[in-house]
Amino acid sequence: MVSGLAPARLEAHSGERPEPVLPPGIEPDADALEIWRALATVADPELPMLSILDLGIVRSVERQLDGDNAWQVTITPTYSGCPAIDAITEAIHAALASIGARCRTRSILSPAWTTDWMSPGGRARLVQAGIAAPGSSPVGLVAAGSARVNASALAGDARRRVVACPRCGSLRTTLLSQFGSTACKALHRCDDCLEPFDEFKQH
Amino acid sequence: MTSALERAKFEYALRLADSNLILAQRLTAWCGHGPALEEDMATANVGLDLLGQARLWYGYAVELEGRGRTEDDLAYLRDAPAWRNLLIVEQPNGNYGDTIARQFLYDTWHQLLVAGLARSRDVRMAEIAVKSEKEVAYHVRRSADMMIRLGDGTDQSRTIMQAALARLWPFTGEMFAEDEVDLLLIESGVIPAAGTLADSWRHDVEQVLERATLAVPRSGWMQSGGKSGRHTEHLGHLLTEMQFLQRAYPGAQW
Numbered sequence: 001m002v003s004g005l006a007p008a009r010l011e012a013h014s015g016e017r018p019e020p021v022l023p024p025g026i027e028p029d030a031d032a033l034e035i036w037r038a039l040a041t042v043a044d045p046e047l048p049m050l051s052i053l054d055l056g057i058v059r060s061v062e063r064q065l066d067g068d069n070a071w072q073v074t075i076t077p078t079y080s081g082c083p084a085i086d087a088i089t090e091a092i093h094a095a096l097a098s099i100g101a102r103c104r105t106r107s108i109l110s111p112a113w114t115t116d117w118m119s120p121g122g123r124a125r126l127v128q129a130g131i132a133a134p135g136s137s138p139v140g141l142v143a144a145g146s147a148r149v150n151a152s153a154l155a156g157d158a159r160r161r162v163v164a165c166p167r168c169g170s171l172r173t174t175l176l177s178q179f180g181s182t183a184c185k186a187l188h189r190c191d192d193c194l195e196p197f198d199e200f201k202q203h
Numbered sequence: 204m205t206s207a208l209e210r211a212k213f214e215y216a217l218r219l220a221d222s223n224l225i226l227a228q229r230l231t232a233w234c235g236h237g238p239a240l241e242e243d244m245a246t247a248n249v250g251l252d253l254l255g256q257a258r259l260w261y262g263y264a265v266e267l268e269g270r271g272r273t274e275d276d277l278a279y280l281r282d283a284p285a286w287r288n289l290l291i292v293e294q295p296n297g298n299y300g301d302t303i304a305r306q307f308l309y310d311t312w313h314q315l316l317v318a319g320l321a322r323s324r325d326v327r328m329a330e331i332a333v334k335s336e337k338e339v340a341y342h343v344r345r346s347a348d349m350m351i352r353l354g355d356g357t358d359q360s361r362t363i364m365q366a367a368l369a370r371l372w373p374f375t376g377e378m379f380a381e382d383e384v385d386l387l388l389i390e391s392g393v394i395p396a397a398g399t400l401a402d403s404w405r406h407d408v409e410q411v412l413e414r415a416t417l418a419v420p421r422s423g424w425m426q427s428g429g430k431s432g433r434h435t436e437h438l439g440h441l442l443t444e445m446q447f448l449q450r451a452y453p454g455a456q457w
Contacts, residue, residue, distance in 0.1 A: 080334050081255020109259070110330040112337065177241035178345035179248040183338075187241060203337050 021053045021119040028061065035061045035071050035103075038095045045087045046182055047200075049125040052088060056117025059108065070102040076113045078203070079183050115203045127166045132188065132199035163199050165190035173197075211387045212325060213267040214287065215394065217277070218430055220260035221288035224278060225438070226309060227253040228445050229296055238299050245345055249306070252338040259331045279449035283432075283439045290429040291374035293438040297367065300360070303349045304367035310343040311407050312378045312400070319395025328393065347411045354415025361416065368412075369420050376425025378404070384430075 020040035022028070028036055039061070042052045052058055052075070060074045073092055077085050089105050096103045115134035123133035162171050163186075170192035180187040185198040230250030237243025261274035291309060296302045317339055320332035353360045379401040381389070388394040412419055428434065448455055 077255075077334075079252060079255060079338060080259055081251040081253070083251070109334050112330075112334045177245050178341050178348070179241075179245035181244065183248040183251055187244075201341070 021121065023056065023059060023117065026060065032061050032063065032071075034099060035073075035096065035101060038099050038101070039073070039092065042088065042091045042095050045084045045091075047126070047129075047131075049129045050118075050122045052092070054119045054122030054125070056119070057088070057113060064104070068102055070104050071096065072104050072106055074106045074108055076108050076111075078113050081183065113203070115200065118200075126200055130166050130197055131185070132163050132166045132197060134200045134202045163188055165193060165195070166197055167195050168193040208387065208391055208393075209267055211384045212328075212393065213264055214384045215388055216260045216264040216267060216328070218287040218289075220257045220264055220277070221286050222292050222309075223253040223257035223260065225286070225288045225441065226292040226306075227251070227257060228441060229292065230302075230306075232296060233302065242299070242349075246302070249342050249345070252342065256331070256335045256338070259334065263327050263331065275449075279446045283434050283442060285432060286429075286434060286438060286442075287432065288429050288434075288438075289374070289377055290426060290435055291371060291377070293429070293435060293441060294371065294374065295437055297370075298363060300353060300363040301367045301370065303346060303353060304364060304371055306342070307346040307350045307411070308371055308375055308408065310339060310346045311411075312375075312404055314339045314343045315400050315403050315407070316395070319400065323394065324392040350411055350417070351415045354412070354417040364415070365417055368417060372420040372422075373424055373426045377427040377429060380425075380427050380430070382430060 020033075020036040022036060036053070036058075039058055040051050040053050044050045044052060044055055047055075055078065057075050057078060058073060059076055060072075062072045062074075064070050064072050073096075075085075075088070075092070085107070092105055093103060118134060123135075126133045163173050163175070164171055165173050165188075168190060170190050172191040173188045174191055175186060176189055176196065177187040179185070180198040184201060184203065186201050187196060188199055189196045227250040230246050230253070233243065233246045234250075235243065237246055258274055261277050264277065265272050265274060289309075291305060294301075294305060314336075317332040317335045320328055321336055323329040323332065350364065354364045355361070379397040381397050385394065385397060389396050409419055443450075
């Protein structure tokens, strides 16, 4: 199903050259930075307001010195059954082809993906799209367009965790289901503005 | 695949792959038929997670085997006696209470198992287990919540849940039975001892059932056989549907 999709490109970023959000400890040279910049234009098919770098699923980019000088892009799946991974892989190839780079993708499981790797910009764009960001906490009130995230407040039981409404910022919300429109989201309802909303689950 | 240890690892990876895939197949049959939209989505999403985890285990199994078989060969080209899943996962969906009870009993075991496997001496198994652990935490949270809501619901819903537990309980002993494959892997530090899992499982299940105002079924005869390929009649019917395409059009590609 997904293989027939046109490669997803991040609309919000078209026309500008955002600095890509890299995993900690990665210091690319000029050529590698161009690859990272191209990857920053690849959107997640199910969350098109996020790039795959915002999600933190690209772990490394390495030039292959043998053979065809291809770049090896290492990605890690968000969820083990994520159906978007094939579309993402195709979109990576297309994005790099558009700047004349060849690539191979490699998928790794360890270390397992965590929402801690999601970029602050990505979290803010989730909230703007009406989806509570992982780590929304009662301490850092999350109102539309101004996501503040406090991961340490999440250490406790998820049942007691307060998920702020991404629309009105209310902390009076009710968990309706542990699973929302996709495996990575839970479904809540705001008891003040009465809107249902998805939460990108802490993972 | 040369050593006895590698053969045992293959067999064990196959068991987990098969249990996850068969349960995923059962759950996805609810898609579009769930009693409420939220439950429909939750059931399909849990099935999707289990399908993804099954693929990780199949991927490791075919590497261990090293005979060129693929994960699709294992999923589509084996008949019932070659399947190694637990009997509980092949039990019919029944009413929604049966499906929830089956899920709760399985999830509670699955969570304890992957937590143990996360400390496996086998690096690949530990990686798959750590990846699964986060997903299964949501599965068990949701199925335990549903057990409590339905058990501590109306007289009718409590009666249905109690009957579902009674039907499924004889299939839970198999989760903790140890055969020669298990014993070799336990001895080698690859998998956790089933005995410690059994105690934790019983404790966790009892806690939820108490909050659900449901009685713990009396222990009695426990049915086993799935891990050695002796299945209930339900698996064959499930496979005819799941494997239809490859049986009717061998080698067909999507």
